[in-house]
Amino acid sequence: MAERLTGKEVAAAIKDNLKTEITTLSAQGITPKLGIVRVGARPDDLYYEGGAKKTCENIGMACQVFEYPEDIAQEDFEKAVREINDKKEINGILMFSPLPKHLKENRVRELISPEKDVDSLTLGSAAKVFVGDKTGFPPCTPQAVMEILHHYQIPIQGQKAVVLGRSLVVGKPLAMLLLGENATVTICHSKTQDLPLVCQDADVLIAAVGRAKMVKANFVKSGQIVIDVGINEDPENPGKYCGDVDYTDVKPIVEKITPVPGGVGSVTTAVLCKHTLLACKLQNGIE
Numbered sequence: 458m459a460e461r462l463t464g465k466e467v468a469a470a471i472k473d474n475l476k477t478e479i480t481t482l483s484a485q486g487i488t489p490k491l492g493i494v495r496v497g498a499r500p501d502d503l504y505y506e507g508g509a510k511k512t513c514e515n516i517g518m519a520c521q522v523f524e525y526p527e528d529i530a531q532e533d534f535e536k537a538v539r540e541i542n543d544k545k546e547i548n549g550i551l552m553f554s555p556l557p558k559h560l561k562e563n564r565v566r567e568l569i570s571p572e573k574d575v576d577s578l579t580l581g582s583a584a585k586v587f588v589g590d591k592t593g594f595p596p597c598t599p600q601a602v603m604e605i606l607h608h609y610q611i612p613i614q615g616q617k618a619v620v621l622g623r624s625l626v627v628g629k630p631l632a633m634l635l636l637g638e639n640a641t642v643t644i645c646h647s648k649t650q651d652l653p654l655v656c657q658d659a660d661v662l663i664a665a666v667g668r669a670k671m672v673k674a675n676f677v678k679s680g681q682i683v684i685d686v687g688i689n690e691d692p693e694n695p696g697k698y699c700g701d702v703d704y705t706d707v708k709p710i711v712e713k714i715t716p717v718p719g720g721v722g723s724v725t726t727a728v729l730c731k732h733t734l735l736a737c738k739l740q741n742g743i744e
């Protein structure tokens with residue numbers, strides 16, 4: 458039976474480190490601050506925002522929410538985002554997306570400076586992740602996967618990593634992060650042939666497809682590490698969530714596995730704060 462890799466333990470370790478670093482910074486008169494930009498009040502956004510605010514509070518990081526009505530005009534929203542970006546005390550910006558349809562999201566995203574872009578919304582950040590420039594922040598979710606691998610000391614160098622999914626938010630940046638740590642990376646998508654066989658060949662299999670319980674026993678083999686990024690409504694348990702991996706099917710076969718909920722999703726807000734602290738240090742010329 459596989460070992461369960463819980464996200465809570467990873468998040469707690471990250472937050473402990475952040476708390477210590479923030480205490481040191483505060484003694485120098487610097488308090489890192491996260492700015493959250495939200496248009497409307499989608500339940501998913503509010504849920505994530507609540508978690509981020511709580512994490513900030515626990516570790517001594519400041520956090521301010523900038524909330525706008527759903528029908529805000531493009532011009533007014535751009536002005537608001539420019540002003541937030543210009544605020545010296547705001548070190549990192551998280552903007553919820555997708556924005557309402559009438560807003561030109563790509564234009565707004567690019568108003569955020571790469572040095573404050575702690576969830577990788579801009580092309581500048583994506584480029585930095587692609588070239589391995591550590592001053593650029595990857596999106597929080599793929600970084601959360603890396604934090605889990607590091608925390609549980611899962612070997613990456615020279616290992617075969619299969620990333621299931623090629624989105625700009627998860628699959629592609631995750632592949633770059635794994636490559637940056639010398640894994641041999643295969644990226645799979647909806648047109649990949651013999652998907653179960655390709656997945657079986659992995660040492661580390663990461664599922665980010667958005668298909669409830671798609672990864673079954675025939676996708677895995679013994680000895681594998683399986684990381685499940687998926688968050689889907691559980692078709693068998695209405696009102697509950699499940700991952701992209703069929704946990705009950707896969708757990709008896711593999712070596713280690715993350716649960717859903719309680720896996721990757723539990724680490725993302727800690728990563729958001731970690732990025733904001735790093736942004737703050739870079740902006741203040743602190744190594």
Ligand code: NDP
Nearest residue numbers: 598622623624627646647665666667686687688721722725
């Ligand atoms: P997207 O829908 O943007 O991308 C899904 C990817 O999976 C695409 O590359 C798609 O391929 C591929 N795919 C879809 N169906 C199949 C299939 N049958 N076989 C093989 N590949 C397939 O999703 P995201 O990357 O945004 O999210 C992935 C999952 O992660 C979702 O469940 C989402 O809820 C979750 N998520 C979790 C987060 C967390 O904090 N834990 C944060 C962000 C997302 P193609 O490109 O060919 O269409």
